[in-house]
Amino acid sequence: HWFFAWIGLELNTLAIIPILAKHHHPRATEAATKYFIIQATASSLILFSSILNAWHTGTWDITQLSTKLATITLTIALTMKLGLAPMHFWLPEVMQGTTLSSALIIATWQKLPPMSLLLMTKHLPTPILLTLAITSTLIGGWSGLNQVHMRKILAFSSIAHLGWTMAILILSQKLALLSLMIYILMTTALFLVLISNTTKTFKDMSQLWTKSPALSTSCMFILMALGGLPPLIGFLPKWLILKELTNYHLTPLATLMAIASLLSLMFYMRLTYITTLTISPNTTNSMMKWRFKPTTTISP
Structure with a gap:
């Protein structure tokens, strides 16, 4: 009702x-x-x-x-x-x-009520949904390139991923649901990493390795999964969506979305590089912060 x-x-x-x-x-x-x-x-x-x-x-x-x-x-x-x-x-x-934590709720849980109504509604306008899908994928990838704040990057990531879900909503509701669930799983995992270290910017991400190498490695895999690199879990829905679009003779749309996903992959890879392949300037790796003190003075 x-x-x-x-x-x-x-x-x-x-x-x-x-x-x-x-x-x-x-x-x-x-x-x-x-x-x-x-x-x-x-x-x-x-x-x-x-x-x-x-x-x-x-x-x-x-x-x-x-x-x-x-x-x-x-x-x-x-x-x-x-x-x-x-x-x-x-x-x-x-x-x-x-x-x-509030951003995590907005990016994941708050997507469920509108999406469930879309899944229940029949006779949705296909041209409008496909237009929204390709626009979201392009804008989500393009706008995310210029960001340095993690919450904004994840907001544009959300827009791009929901574009993929919208593209397949008319053709296969089960695949749309699978895509949404995998997106929520990956985004929740990344947010939990950020919350545990209070990471908000690129600068904070560069310091993650010195705080926790294991968490930094996990973050790398989550980011690559969000980018859709095989054989990680994020590749599965994108591959199935492209396959389904091609089966319905929507090859131009599938090609454009595959190219647009490279924009998202660009900022995920940049984040991965900053997180795991660079170490922020640090005076010492010791847990105890100490410095040598001069014990002798040189007389003139």
Whole structure:
């Protein structure tokens, strides 16, 4: 029932707002306000589309969405909630303004309610979804190249990965669900590494090896998996999605998405290089910080 789905989305939004704004800092308050405005706008569009569909068809059933205008409005609203391009502008700013743990919730758990509604909805507009998919993949990869803050990089990573999920949503819902679950798994693993070391920038990443070599090595594998390098787990959904797109004679789209994924791979590899192949300047590797003291003086 669309009304209950809308209530669920509103409860979800109202529950996350205090978590985003719990740190009494202007940036946290700004992030929470931006998040609330975007989510409230998207929720109002969802309510509008469901009322429009109920007016035309006489039913509030989620699976019976058949009116063209209602379907397009709903698709735009749900993709706005997910943070897909070109409605993605709020996501990097909100994630940058919150703590790492709050950013983890936004990048993973908050994707589930809108995505579940997209999976349940029939007659989704294929051209719009495919356009959003390729736009998100390109913008997610291109915008991430210029970032030095980890939360913004992971925000653009989220946009790019959700672009891949949208591309296959119409053709294979099981594959879309697999892609989403693997993305959530990899992103959660990387966020846990960042949270354990309070890592926020490239500079912090370069110091990870001196703090914990084992964690730094794990981070390298997670980053390469996010980039989609074989034989790591991130390669599997991309390979299956490209294969499925080719089977449905969407080879130009598959080619463009494969090329766009190289942009994302670029900043993942740059992060991997900084994390594991460079060591930040350090006076000594000893746990005890000490210096030699001169014991003799040279007389003139």
